[in-house]
Amino acid sequence: MFPLPAGPEIDALAVSYRQSLPGPRDPLDSTDGPAQKLYDILIRPAQKLIPPNSRVVVLPDSKLNALNFETLLVNEPRTHYWIEDVTISVGNSLALLARSSYTPPPKSPELLLFGDPLSVAKEFPPLPDAKQEVEALKKHFPEDRRRTFTGAQAIASNYLSSNPARYSFLHFATHGTASTARPLESAIILSPEGDHFKLYARDIMRQPLHAYLVSVSACNGVGERQLAGEGLVGLSWAFLRAGAHNVVAGLWEVSTASAPQIMDDLYKGVTAGQDPATALRNAKLNLVHSKGPYRRPFYWAPFQLYSGS
Numbered sequence: 001m002f003p004l005p006a007g008p009e010i011d012a013l014a015v016s017y018r019q020s021l022p023g024p025r026d027p028l029d030s031t032d033g034p035a036q037k038l039y040d041i042l043i044r045p046a047q048k049l050i051p052p053n054s055r056v057v058v059l060p061d062s063k064l065n066a067l068n069f070e071t072l073l074v075n076e077p078r079t080h081y082w083i084e085d086v087t088i089s090v091g092n093s094l095a096l097l098a099r100s101s102y103t104p105p106p107k108s109p110e111l112l113l114f115g116d117p118l119s120v121a122k123e124f125p126p127l128p129d130a131k132q133e134v135e136a137l138k139k140h141f142p143e144d145r146r147r148t149f150t151g152a153q154a155i156a157s158n159y160l161s162s163n164p165a166r167y168s169f170l171h172f173a174t175h176g177t178a179s180t181a182r183p184l185e186s187a188i189i190l191s192p193e194g195d196h197f198k199l200y201a202r203d204i205m206r207q208p209l210h211a212y213l214v215s216v217s218a219c220n221g222v223g224e225r226q227l228a229g230e231g232l233v234g235l236s237w238a239f240l241r242a243g244a245h246n247v248v249a250g251l252w253e254v255s256t257a258s259a260p261q262i263m264d265d266l267y268k269g270v271t272a273g274q275d276p277a278t279a280l281r282n283a284k285l286n287l288v289h290s291k292g293p294y295r296r297p298f299y300w301a302p303f304q305l306y307s308g309s
Helices: 007-020 034-042 044-049 062-066 094-098 130-138 156-161 201-205 235-242 259-270 276-288
Strands: 054-058 086-090 111-117 146-151 169-173 175-177 187-193 196-200 213-217 225-227 231-233 246-250 303-307
Touching: 007 034, 007 062, 034 044, 086 276, 111 130, 111 156, 111 187, 130 146, 130 169, 130 259, 156 187, 156 196, 169 259, 196 201, 201 235, 213 235, 213 259, 231 235, 235 246, 235 303, 246 276, 259 276, 276 303
Parallel strands: 054 086, 086 303, 111 146, 111 169, 169 213, 213 246
Antiparallel strands: 175 187, 187 196, 225 231, 246 303
């Protein structure tokens, strides 16, 4: 056990760093910013207990729920993101984490895929790279082991009637919304079906799942409302409550430009036998070590792995 500073001090640093991530500045250009200070406060006291390439489960609280710990900066032997040292997953719900156990990769994986839906409103414009993401994922599963709903067929009733419990992988390449006032009103935005175009978190959690991995490639898939002992409650929480073993979801705005590459690399890894945490980390490191703008956390850090059963 390591004592921490008062909550407001930590929260202020977390908010400051989180707000800077979408900006043009690369956090690696700073040597004494909030990313380094958060590492020094939260991680450095226990650094000797965390050897390189350790697996770390983070149970965040308060404003830390909105922070990706992979983006914290370590200043020695060179300034680098903590993701280069460890493999991180998030256990935001204490109840779900308490019942968790090791789940081996499925031997004959099947994919249920929703993506590239029709645009339903100005606030949900067409996703320019969703089709590319759908095609990237399809190549990792034989035709007889995947079911795909795109365009006008990507509707909520098709999810509810497709027996999602039979699939080991579920993927959504869509828009997403998070509700603070009513977190179970958080929704995946799909194609219109009459006046309806949302797959709500409340409906997701009522449909039993056995999925090894659910990936929600959408903005705000994690949610914004924090409940004591449950962390952020939204789409990822709903899928875990329904029985999914692992969920990858967007903590904030997701870049449609980098999402297809991350998801392609993620599924390349998990279908080759890597566990989701390792596969997601490797997918992100491919961007971190790239030379273009995608090396910045804005492009890779929204996605986090949440484990729950």
